[in-house]
Amino acid sequence: MESLKLPATGRTPEVDFDFAQGVLRLSGESYPDDVATFFGPIFAALRGFLAEPGGHPVRFDMELLYFNSSSAKALMNIFQMLETAARDGRSISVTWCYEENDESMQELGEDFAEDLHHVAFTLKQIPADGAS
Amino acid sequence: MTFNLFAAEEQAIEQARLLGERLGAAAPDLRAEFDALVEAFQRSTREQRRLVRVSDRLQAQLGSANQELERRRQEAESALADLREAQEAMVRAEKLASLGALVAGVAHEINTPVGIAVSCASHLSDATARLRGRAQSGELSKADFSRYLTTATDTTALILTNCERAAKLIASFKQVAVDRASAERRAVHLNRYIQETLVSLEPKLRQSRHGITVSCPDGLVVDSYPGALSQILTNFVMNSVTHAFVDAQGAEGQGGALTVTVDEPEPGTVRLVYTDNGRGIPPDHLPRIFDPFFTTRRGEGGSGLGLHIVHNLAVGALKGTISVDSAPGQGTRFVLTFPKDTPPEDGAA
Ligand SMILES: Nc1ncnc2c1ncn2[C@@H]1O[C@H](COP(=O)(O)OP(=O)(O)OP(=O)(O)O)[C@@H](O)[C@H]1O
Numbered sequence: 148m149e150s151l152k153l154p155a156t157g158r159t160p161e162v163d164f165d166f167a168q169g170v171l172r173l174s175g176e177s178y179p180d181d182v183a184t185f186f187g188p189i190f191a192a193l194r195g196f197l198a199e200p201g202g203h204p205v206r207f208d209m210e211l212l213y214f215n216s217s218s219a220k221a222l223m224n225i226f227q228m229l230e231t232a233a234r235d236g237r238s239i240s241v242t243w244c245y246e247e248n249d250e251s252m253q254e255l256g257e258d259f260a261e262d263l264h265h266v267a268f269t270l271k272q273i274p275a276d277g278a279s
Numbered sequence: 280m281t282f283n284l285f286a287a288e289e290q291a292i293e294q295a296r297l298l299g300e301r302l303g304a305a306a307p308d309l310r311a312e313f314d315a316l317v318e319a320f321q322r323s324t325r326e327q328r329r330l331v332r333v334s335d336r337l338q339a340q341l342g343s344a345n346q347e348l349e350r351r352r353q354e355a356e357s358a359l360a361d362l363r364e365a366q367e368a369m370v371r372a373e374k375l376a377s378l379g380a381l382v383a384g385v386a387h388e389i390n391t392p393v394g395i396a397v398s399c400a401s402h403l404s405d406a407t408a409r410l411r412g413r414a415q416s417g418e419l420s421k422a423d424f425s426r427y428l429t430t431a432t433d434t435t436a437l438i439l440t441n442c443e444r445a446a447k448l449i450a451s452f453k454q455v456a457v458d459r460a461s462a463e464r465r466a467v468h469l470n471r472y473i474q475e476t477l478v479s480l481e482p483k484l485r486q487s488r489h490g491i492t493v494s495c496p497d498g499l500v501v502d503s504y505p506g507a508l509s510q511i512l513t514n515f516v517m518n519s520v521t522h523a524f525v526d527a528q529g530a531e532g533q534g535g536a537l538t539v540t541v542d543e544p545e546p547g548t549v550r551l552v553y554t555d556n557g558r559g560i561p562p563d564h565l566p567r568i569f570d571p572f573f574t575t576r577r578g579e580g581g582s583g584l585g586l587h588i589v590h591n592l593a594v595g596a597l598k599g600t601i602s603v604d605s606a607p608g609q610g611t612r613f614v615l616t617f618p619k620d621t622p623p624e625d626g627a628a
């Protein structure tokens with residue numbers, strides 16, 4: 148399945164879904180003008196990828212440092228899709244990155260992990276100011 | 280009792296759980312579907328909690344961004360205030376410096392007539408001593424006496440004209456200096472006042488052999504701030520001398536023609552047109568020449584405040600307008616228009 152790569156814009160994050168390698172990454176800031184337009188294709192691609200037979204391991208790197216409420220809800224939906232796939236037997240890991248000193252982001256990560264039982268969830272501290 | 284934002288949701292979930300148990304007994308085939316609904320509601324409540332946290336975090340970020348913005352705004356404002364203060368200080372320093380240059384110029388100019396008067400006086404004194412000697416020794420001839428009379432007539436005439444010239448210089452200098460220092464409002468005979476101002480610039484002009492022509496209606500009297508006028512004119516002339524006639528090597532050139540033409544385009548309005556026939560100002564410099572610190576001679580004595588001060592005086596003190604018209608090789612022309620009688624300050628008592 149073809150990769151999904153979108154460069155970051157002022158309001159949307161960089162999307163780098165390398166389906167062949169099973170490495171999916173969202174990074175940057177996310178407060179799109181229109182959630183449906185931005186996340187619609189992402190969900191479609193992800194849904195297609197998870198439905199494919201084969202089921203090799205998936206890694207999802209969540210490197211958003213700033214996101215609005217709609218993006219947060221979209222993220223929860225993505226996590227739910229991953230959780231369902233993991234429950235069905237696929238090996239899935241999620242890494243939640245937060246900048247050092249950003250405690251509220253770390254706590255959010257813990258909150259977001261609450262519904263993940265089959266997904267392997269890790270929190271990862273990265274240096275402040277971008278240099279990840 | 281601890282406060283719980285989601286107490287109502289938790290209570291509903293608890294009720295649903297109890298209902299599930301009763302349903303399990305009454306209609307066991309519906310139980311699984313019902314439990315899935317309860318589970319979905321539970322998850323939705325957890326998501327709601329997370330969304331509340333996300334939005335709280337966003338609000339907090341917005342708050343600190345606003346504080347940061349306010350802090351930067353204050354920093355920028357105080358930097359601007361510092362800059363204004365520094366600029367005013369430089370403007371004051373520039374005024375003092377131009378006064379200093381004026382003093383030096385006038386001192387040089389007064390030196391000449393005073394020197395001539397002194398040597399004439401000493402010549403006369405020598406001739407008088409000789410005459411007295413001859414008279415005392417009874418050797419005074421008619422020819423001696425008439426030679427002495429010629430000498431006395433010539434020297435006293437020279438002494439008189441040179442002393443008058445010195446007195447005139449001192450008077451005009453006093454006028455300009457006082458006007459500059461006190462920026463006093465008063466009525467002046469414009470033509471005479473322009474001439475007086477130019478007297479103090481004569482050494483500069485003569486040195487570089489520039490000629491200046493003044494044309495001003497003779498009866499024109501303005502009730503304004505003559506100090507400002509004289510400073511404006513001085514700046515025009517000094518700029519022509521330093522910028523307009525420089526050659527390719529940057530040396531001040533010679534033999535330019537400067538004009539000052541005054542008329543009354545309509546009753547109550549005075550228009551002063553100043554021109555030089557020098558090298559003119561390039562179009563990309565033209566919009567900036569009145570800006571403070573714009574100069575093409577930085578490092579060679581130019582501070583770039585001259586025309587800024589001119590602009591401030593024209594608009595501020597004289598309540599008039601100033602414009603420039605120039606092109607490379609076409610000379611430069613400034614038009615200063617101002618009310619003949621400066622209107623009083625707005626709201627001034
Ligand atoms: N008559 C002129 N002919 C050609 N260029 C001129 C003339 N008058 C002004 N300029 C240009 O405008 C610039 C600004 O003039 P301004 O009097 O403000 O500053 P300055 O003469 O360079 O320095 P300062 O007057 O502070 O010693 C000059 O540097 C020069 O390039």
Ligand SMILES: [Mg+2]
Pocket residue numbers: 514517518584585586
């Ligand atoms: Mg100047």
